[in-house]
Amino acid sequence: MRLATWNVNSLKVRLPQLLEWLARQRPDVVCLQETKLEDAAFPRLEMAQAGYAACFAGQKTYNGVAILSRTEPRAVSVGIPGFQDEQKRVIAASVEQVRVVCVYVPNGQSVGSDKYDYKLRWMGALTAWLATELERHPQLAVLGDFNVAPEEADVHDPRLWEGQVLFSGPEREAFKKLLALGFKDSFRLFPQPEKAFTWWDYRMAAFKRNLGLRIDHILLSPALARRCTGCSIDVAPRRGARPSDHAPVIAELAD
C-alpha cells in the first residue's frame, strides 16, 4: 500500500498537477492539505475519473483537508473530538485495514503570537486524541503538513532558523511528544539524502537554492512501521510550472 501526503496550496489551482501526479505515482491513499475549497466545490468527479474516492472537510479561502483513496473510505470523522475549532484541519478515515489521519497543523505565524499559542494548544489536543486513537486502531497512520521541522537535519540552516517558527523549541518538543506515543517518522526509518526537504518558500528563489525545511511527515504506529519498506519525497512537482510550495511525501507498506 502506498500512502502519500501533499499540501497542494489550493486544490483548484493544483488540480492538473495533482491528476498528473496521481497517474504517475499511483498511490493508494493521498492526504491533501490547504485545499481552500468549500465542500460543494470539491472536484469529486475528476477524482472519480482518476480512480479515487474522496472524503473532505473544507472551507473558503483557508485550510481544508481531504483523503483520496482507491477504495471507499469508511468511518470518516472531521476535527479533533472535544477541541473546538472553526478551522478545517483534520479528517480521518479507514481505508482497507489502515486508519488514516490527515492533519494540517497550524503554521503559527511567529513565535509568541496568538497563532503560535493556538498551534501549541492544537498540537497538544492532537496528541491527546491520537493517544486514544492508537489504542483503538493499532494500524494507524498520521500524514500531513505538521509545520514543524523536527531535527537540525530537517532545516537548510539550523542556526538561521533557531528559535524561529517551524523550528522553535516548544514546537519541536510538541512534535517529540507525538512521537513518544509510539509513532515513527517513516522518513527516518531509512537512509536518506542530505538536505531533503518538503517545503520551500516561494520567495527568494528558495527552491532553486534548496533553502527548505522538512515539515510534511508520515507518522506510523508501531504495527505499520514494521510493515514500512520505504519513504521518499517527490520533488518533481515542485520543479514544474505553477507549483505548490510543498512537495509530496510517499511511504510504502508491505502487505
Added chain:
DNA sequence: ATGGTAGAAACTCTA
C-alpha cells in the same frame, strides 16, 4: 529594514 512570492478575495490576510 521588512523585503521577496503565491493564493484567495476584495483593496488585506495567510503562509
